Amino acid sequence: MPRTMLGSAVAAAALISAQGAFAAEPGQTQPKTGKTSQAVVALPAITITQRRDMATTEGTGSYTTGETAAATHLPLSLQQTPQAVTVITRQRMDDQQLNSVQDVLENATGVSSYQSDSERTSFYSRGFLINNIQYDGIPTVVGDIVNGSGIGSLDTAFYDRVEVVRGASGLLTGTGNPSAAINLVRKRPTRDFSAAASLGAGSWDTYRGMGDISTPLTEDGRIRARLVGTYQDGHSYLDGYKPERESFYGIIEADLTPDTTLSLGYDHQEVTPKGSTWGGLPLWFSDGTQAEYSRSKNYAQDWSHWDNTHKTAFAGIEHRFDNDWKLRVIANQYRTEYDAELAGLVGRPDRDTGLGFYPSGAYPVALASEGHSRQNTFDMMASGPFELLGRQHELVAGATSSRRTASQEDIAPFYAGIAPVNVYELPCPSPP
Structure with a gap:
């Protein structure tokens, strides 16, 4: 069952209420013991109206995620996921200026790159070419053995996180590839207004x-x-x-x-x-x-x-x-x-x-x-x-x-x- 932000508060309220009930039941007088009696405190009811998204990384300031569904489509923690998963969060992309998918994958555990020329970059994991690319969990054919993985030049400004599932992902995508699957998870709108802008300059007049x-x-x-x-x-x-x-x-x-x-x-x-x-x-x-x-x-x-x-x-x-x-x-x-x-x-x-x-x-x-x-x-x-x-x-x-x-x-x-x-x-x- 999905966790909620107020789960710990609910547990604390239940514990305090139980202690108060043990001290005195309604309609009964607490026996005199020579000590000052403690008053029973009634806490207000807590109503949960929205579930917390444990997977989204934007705004958390974290270099990890609470859960991922990249490997099984089940919302599991990284520890519970039965495959090796690396998640490059929004915070890490911003901190390290990982502005392209190539930058992200070159900083991902278990992924190596081979650049044939200025435009063709192939990514490998476990000795095999990575050609399983997903957008929000939807498989997409992008590159091939001649043109590389086909995603190196894509900009990362659109994405909340990049998930790398190492090993075959045939459970969700048909024929599995023993290398890895790259899942690009897009940003979503927020209920409150927010805006951000940045300008940057770098080497070679970039x-x-x-x-x-x-x-x-x-x-x-x-x-x-x-x-x-x-x-x-x-x-x-x-x-x-x-x-x-x-x-x-x-x-x-x-x-x-x-x-x-x-x-x-x-x-x-x-x-x-x-x-x-x-x-x-x-x-x-x-x-x-x-x-x-x-x-x-x-x-x-x-x-x-x-x-x-x-x-x-x-x-x-x-x-x-x-x-x-x-x-x-x-x-x-x-x-x-x-x-x-x-x-x-x-x-x-x-x-x-x-x-x-x-x-x-x-x-x-x-x-x-x-x-x-x-x-x-x-x-x-x-x-x-x-x-x-x-x-x-x-x-x-x-x-x-x-x-x-x-x-x-x-x-x-x-x-x-x-x-x-x-x-x-x-x-x-x-x-x-």
């Missing part, structure tokens, strides 16, 4: 702004909304690389009845870097010696880019029954779009001149690609307590249906010219 407003739309807070927006721009330690991203998130919640809540939301994130790399610089020279470059060396052309757009629309309804059971239904549509024009290098250049000839020379390789995907997901879940064989149990039952379509148009890698390229003079000037 600037970031964030605004977050939550407000009731009715006097009693029965209908409430929240808006979050971010913008980040700047340069990088890589010459010519300019990462940029902007995002928007909005949600409305309405209490149709005291026990029924409807929610509608939408989020939009655009990642538009310039000077994006594809792969890396050659590791070996033609004589077999290892190549060495400055830390800021970048071969990408000024026209190189890899733009990504992520859009999600969702609607949900939750009803809480009198017997502590609840029913939740969520419909979710997730869309992605990308457009890329990239240049890469193949071969091994000459150590002295930086030149070479195919297949041992360094030639530029170009790739152009664009595509989009759409995933529709419907999830229905019922959970609650029941008694069996003299013990209290919790049960979860539900179903999830998901359908994804995707299209992609590629220009196969080709050699941009027959003249060798000097690796020391990269990036090459743009063609006229």
Whole structure:
């Protein structure tokens, strides 16, 4: 049964009342013992009108959470959860400036990252690629073995917490992956007005702004909304690389009845870097010696880019029954779009001149690609307590249906010219 904020107060009231009743029963006179008698104190009745959300981390100032349902959809403490779970709370993201999902996962226990180039980062746990991504517990296909986990550049301003369940999660998502599942839990509107804003500046002319407003739309807070927006721009330690991203998130919640809540939301994130790399610089020279470059060396052309757009629309309804059971239904549509024009290098250049000839020379390789995907997901879940064989149990039952379509148009890698390229003079000037 869910705990309440006033649970300890109720217990204390019961204990004090019991002591008073033991001292004197109604209608009876306490016998004289030569000591001053104590008066019986009647405490006012306490009525609990709202349950406490033990999972939400925003506003708690905590680096942990009271409970999580990421592994089993049961509200369990981290100690009770039968899998290894790490929760990165809102407070920790704010304190450490973990502004992207990549920042979060690189600071999560049991997760390692591998960066193929400026845009593709893959996350691994227990030796396997993490490709099980969830939004509010709803599975979503994002990345793959070629493009990485696909979530590294997402902004974290929308999320109350990021939950990492290490090990297979097939209990809730179908075929399990032995690596981990990443659950991004969105912020929700509050009944009271609140607002927050921040401006930041960092290395390489990096600037970031964030605004977050939550407000009731009715006097009693029965209908409430929240808006979050971010913008980040700047340069990088890589010459010519300019990462940029902007995002928007909005949600409305309405209490149709005291026990029924409807929610509608939408989020939009655009990642538009310039000077994006594809792969890396050659590791070996033609004589077999290892190549060495400055830390800021970048071969990408000024026209190189890899733009990504992520859009999600969702609607949900939750009803809480009198017997502590609840029913939740969520419909979710997730869309992605990308457009890329990239240049890469193949071969091994000459150590002295930086030149070479195919297949041992360094030639530029170009790739152009664009595509989009759409995933529709419907999830229905019922959970609650029941008694069996003299013990209290919790049960979860539900179903999830998901359908994804995707299209992609590629220009196969080709050699941009027959003249060798000097690796020391990269990036090459743009063609006229």
